[in-house]
Amino acid sequence: MYRLAELTKTQRTRLGWTMMIVGTLLLTGAVLWIHFSSLPKTIFVDGVETPLVVNFFNWIPRAWYWKALGYLGAFATSQLLIGGAAVAWVVGEKMTWARAAFTAFLTWIELVIIFGIVPSEWLSLSQTDLDWSPQKIALAVPSWLMLGNEVSLSFAALKDVISGGYHVVMLGAAAVFAYQVQHLNRPRKAPEKPAPVSPYGRPLIKGGS
Numbered sequence: 001m002y003r004l005a006e007l008t009k010t011q012r013t014r015l016g017w018t019m020m021i022v023g024t025l026l027l028t029g030a031v032l033w034i035h036f037s038s039l040p041k042t043i044f045v046d047g048v049e050t051p052l053v054v055n056f057f058n059w060i061p062r063a064w065y066w067k068a069l070g071y072l073g074a075f076a077t078s079q080l081l082i083g084g085a086a087v088a089w090v091v092g093e094k095m096t097w098a099r100a101a102f103t104a105f106l107t108w109i110e111l112v113i114i115f116g117i118v119p120s121e122w123l124s125l126s127q128t129d130l131d132w133s134p135q136k137i138a139l140a141v142p143s144w145l146m147l148g149n150e151v152s153l154s155f156a157a158l159k160d161v162i163s164g165g166y167h168v169v170m171l172g173a174a175a176v177f178a179y180q181v182q183h184l185n186r187p188r189k190a191p192e193k194p195a196p197v198s199p200y201g202r203p204l205i206k207g208g209s
Contacts, residue, residue, distance in 0.1 A: 012088065013088055016084045016085065020080075022084075023077045023079075023083075027077040033066075034071060036062070037063070037070055086103070118166075119167070122166070127159070136156075138155045
């Protein structure tokens with residue numbers, strides 16, 4: 001945080017625009033990756049199963065894990081894009097009504113991504129590609145631990161546990177970030193000078209008059 005605030009305006013502008021340009025290009029690539037990795041490997045033509053061939057993008061592998069990799073890439077590049085906008089136009093600048101409104105807009109986009117889009121896509125992936133249904137058992141607790149009763153955890157419940165844990169972690173991370181950003185424009189603390197040492201190896205202490 002301190003190093004970011006110590007950059008000059010020109011350096012912040014160059015860094016911010018570089019992050020936004022790279023983020024935009026990579027985000028476009030991630031969205032294309034997600035779309036084409038979601039396509040089925042084969043389709044039925046006149047009752048015959050035929051490999052699905054897509055021009056130009058047929059080289060993209062198709063499976064749920066490749067689609068999940070695209071989701072991770074899209075999230076990372078979206079953070080790069082939003083961070084670049086903040087560095088270029090918010091950090092180190094005098095806060096005005098227009099800049100405050102723009103900062104609030106960036107914050108709203110970030111919250112929508114973290115607490116709206118990411119959980120929604122996770123639920124969509126787990127319910128469709130992974131097929132985490134209530135009928136599938138993820139974990140069975142030994143009956144001797146439950147006084148002879150059968151207790152199990154379905155994949156549907158595990159999906160909700162992961163979603164709930166994600167929200168708790170991200171809420172904590174947002175609180176820490178909100179606290180740390182308050183120190184962005186504060187000067188860095190100067191390192192303390194060591195106390196002088198006497199020829200006998202003992203620290204010298206200035207006495208009173």
